[in-house]
Amino acid sequence: MEFAEKIKHFLDWLLGPVTFFLFSVIGFGAMIAFRGWWTRTPVALSLFGLSVVVFLLSMTDAQFRVIIEKPDNIPIVIMLCSIGFLLWLAFRKMAINDGLIEQGLPTIEARESKKRVMCWPDLIYSEFLIAILVTIALLWWAIEIKAPLEEPANPAVTPNPSKAPWYFLGLQEMLVYYDPWLAGVVFPTLIIGGLQAIPYIDMNTKGNGYFTFKERPFAITVYLFGFIVLWVLLIMLGTFLRGPNWSFFGFFEYWDIHKLTSLNNVNLSEYFWNTWLGMPLPENIFLRELPGFAVVIFYFAALPPILANTVFKRFFIECGFIRYNVMANLFLFMAALPIKMALRWLFNLKYIVGIPEWFFNI
Amino acid sequence: MALFKNLTETQIWKSIFRHKYPDNTRDQALAVLSNVFLHLHPIKVRKSGVRMSFTWCMGGVTFFLFLVETITGILLMFYFRPVVEYAFNDMKDLREVTPMGIMRELHRWGAHLMVITVWLHMLRVFLTGSYKPPREFNWNVGVILLVLTLLLSFTGYLLPWDQLAIWAVTVGTNMARATPLLGHEGPGAALLTLGDIPIITAGSDVRFGLLGGTVVGPATLMRFYVLHCVFIPMIAGVLMAVHFWRVRKDGGISGPL
Numbered sequence: 001m002e003f004a005e006k007i008k009h010f011l012d013w014l015l016g017p018v019t020f021f022l023f024s025v026i027g028f029g030a031m032i033a034f035r036g037w038w039t040r041t042p043v044a045l046s047l048f049g050l051s052v053v054v055f056l057l058s059m060t061d062a063q064f065r066v067i068i069e070k071p072d073n074i075p076i077v078i079m080l081c082s083i084g085f086l087l088w089l090a091f092r093k094m095a096i097n098d099g100l101i102e103q104g105l106p107t108i109e110a111r112e113s114k115k116r117v118m119c120w121p122d123l124i125y126s127e128f129l130i131a132i133l134v135t136i137a138l139l140w141w142a143i144e145i146k147a148p149l150e151e152p153a154n155p156a157v158t159p160n161p162s163k164a165p166w167y168f169l170g171l172q173e174m175l176v177y178y179d180p181w182l183a184g185v186v187f188p189t190l191i192i193g194g195l196q197a198i199p200y201i202d203m204n205t206k207g208n209g210y211f212t213f214k215e216r217p218f219a220i221t222v223y224l225f226g227f228i229v230l231w232v233l234l235i236m237l238g239t240f241l242r243g244p245n246w247s248f249f250g251f252f253e254y255w256d257i258h259k260l261t262s263l264n265n266v267n268l269s270e271y272f273w274n275t276w277l278g279m280p281l282p283e284n285i286f287l288r289e290l291p292g293f294a295v296v297i298f299y300f301a302a303l304p305p306i307l308a309n310t311v312f313k314r315f316f317i318e319c320g321f322i323r324y325n326v327m328a329n330l331f332l333f334m335a336a337l338p339i340k341m342a343l344r345w346l347f348n349l350k351y352i353v354g355i356p357e358w359f360f361n362i
Numbered sequence: 363m364a365l366f367k368n369l370t371e372t373q374i375w376k377s378i379f380r381h382k383y384p385d386n387t388r389d390q391a392l393a394v395l396s397n398v399f400l401h402l403h404p405i406k407v408r409k410s411g412v413r414m415s416f417t418w419c420m421g422g423v424t425f426f427l428f429l430v431e432t433i434t435g436i437l438l439m440f441y442f443r444p445v446v447e448y449a450f451n452d453m454k455d456l457r458e459v460t461p462m463g464i465m466r467e468l469h470r471w472g473a474h475l476m477v478i479t480v481w482l483h484m485l486r487v488f489l490t491g492s493y494k495p496p497r498e499f500n501w502n503v504g505v506i507l508l509v510l511t512l513l514l515s516f517t518g519y520l521l522p523w524d525q526l527a528i529w530a531v532t533v534g535t536n537m538a539r540a541t542p543l544l545g546h547e548g549p550g551a552a553l554l555t556l557g558d559i560p561i562i563t564a565g566s567d568v569r570f571g572l573l574g575g576t577v578v579g580p581a582t583l584m585r586f587y588v589l590h591c592v593f594i595p596m597i598a599g600v601l602m603a604v605h606f607w608r609v610r611k612d613g614g615i616s617g618p619l
């Protein structure tokens with residue numbers, strides 16, 4: 001028992017917003033890089049067994065159970081399990097298909113795609129069966145677990161923490177790094193717009209209708225990074241690891257309202273004028289924020305052409321001017337989140353451009 | 363068996379089903395063709411496309427959950443009054459005394475599940491490259507369905523009118539304050555003035571329009587109720603029809619050519 005407590009303390013100490021994100025990114029990289037290895041059935045089964053053991057052991061901890069067993073958090077556990085399973089399925093097929101393609105053989109799907117089967121019974125039966133299974137699962141869930149109902153609404157009593165519904169907690173987590181106008185309005189709009197743009201900017205005609213990684217490594221890596229790391233794992237972070245005052249709490253840590261996290265963040269303008277030039281901040285807002293504007297303009301106006309001549313050269317040639325620029329800008333917007341996170345953690349950077357007078361903070 | 367045979371010979375049965383038992387190609391085709399619910403399916407489908415390991419059946423499950431939500435939702439509407447004075451107590455009754463109060467559980471867990479299955483469906487569509495031509499448009503219909511699914515879930519979250527509900531919605535809709543130009547705490551809103559009078563204030567910005575007030579209150583409850591029960595499901599329903607039709611018109615479930 002002593003030993004178990006020690007491990008829990010160690011894990012709580014190890015985990016913070018920074019390490020959580022770092023581990024996520026490293027895990028993500030490993031998932032892509034070693035896909036040939038971990039998708040093999042014995043390895044995948046061992047990994048699965050290991051996570052079940054860790055999960056069950058964690059369930060012996062009261063604090064862990066409190067968070068996991070909150071009725072509205074159960075879907076997240078279901079989601080994490082199904083994503084794990086389906087990623088395994090997809091990556092396994094990718095690995096197999098990539099091998100087949102290399103040898104010049106038809107993919108798993110291609111072997112069967114010419115053949116047509118009758119919709120009744122081949123499709124209808126599956127649909128019907130799934131419908132029954134889903135019904136049973138849902139009924140069981142509904143019988144086992146009551147839908148939550150808390151105290152009657154009271155505008156005078158703000159719960160701490162106040163959380164959005166779980167599926168928006170990734171966005172709420174972004175609020176730590178960006179102001180609401182970006183995290184709550186501009187980024188969601190760009191996520192939707194960016195998703196809609198995907199079919200029109202992905203000029204790679206390969207990999208249509210079958211699983212493959214090697215034929216479209218960039219598209220799959222970027223999409224999965226967005227979905228797994230920036231969406232799902234941030235939801236997990238926001239739900240399980242953010243407590244009162246949006247402070248970070250380890251999996252086994254008690255949600256203490258008085259936990260203090262010192263926030264002493266500095267704007268780029270203060271760095272530039274005070275620290276580097278040893279001057280007071282200029283009165284004129286534009287002059288004050290000049291370095292910030294320079295950085296932002298460089299990022300969105302100068303980086304795309306630079307990338308087009310270097311790492312994205314192939315895309316620029318494939319896509320043409322307009323498509324390329326849409327793609328590059330969406331890509332840069334997506335990268336802006338991890339970049340700002342890193343800047344915050346490394347330099348306590350608050351705003352790159354900070355004009356609170358106009359609510360214009362980046 | 364004899365009874366069944368006799369039953370299928372009756373005029374009533376024959377008036378409903380215009381085909382024989384579907385154990386041969388002709389009657390199997392007719393079973394799909396002559397049924398309004400099944401006829402969105404093609405008669406024949408790609409063998410690779412009916413594999414569960416290919417589609418994960420996630421689009422199908424999402425649609426099924428949408429139907430579950432519709433049915434349980436309508437039953438809930440018989441009991442629930444979207445008025446601040448009653449809403450919470452109606453929920454409490456559903457939980458404790460109302461017969462078939464389990465509809466609320468089915469509705470809530472079904473909604474959570476639907477959010478998950480939409481994401482998984484989208485993941486599958488992406489990983490199989492099924493958004494590529496000729497399916498670009500259907501991917502776009504899908505993205506709108508995704509947004510509508512999230513909005514359905516979000517508007518429904520408010521209806522129990524408990525602490526969880528109003529504060530989650532308060533946190534969510536607080537974002538709208540910061541909408542550029544249109545939110546009273548958004549960049550650029552201060553530029554919109556008539557002479558000296560600001561146009562965008564806490565009493566006139568997008569958040570006010572969304573909530574029907576400056577805070578989540580009675581008007582918000584009614585607004586979200588109507589959005590949740592009528593407006594969004596209607597649009598989502600129409601778009602689903604478009605979505606399924608296009609799956610078929612774009613050549614069925616994708617597969618290597």
Ligand code: HEM
Binds near residue numbers: 420
């Ligand atoms: C309410 C939400 C949705 C429902 C009920 C739905 C339903 C379906 C169904 C039943 C299919 C047939 C194949 C399958 O099950 O995979 C399908 C295919 C498809 N869906 Fe959805 N879908 C929804 C949302 C989405 C979203 C969010 C996207 C993408 C952004 C999307 C894009 C597509 C595409 C491109 C296909 C064609 C796939 C192929 O040919 O392989 N759908 N959808």
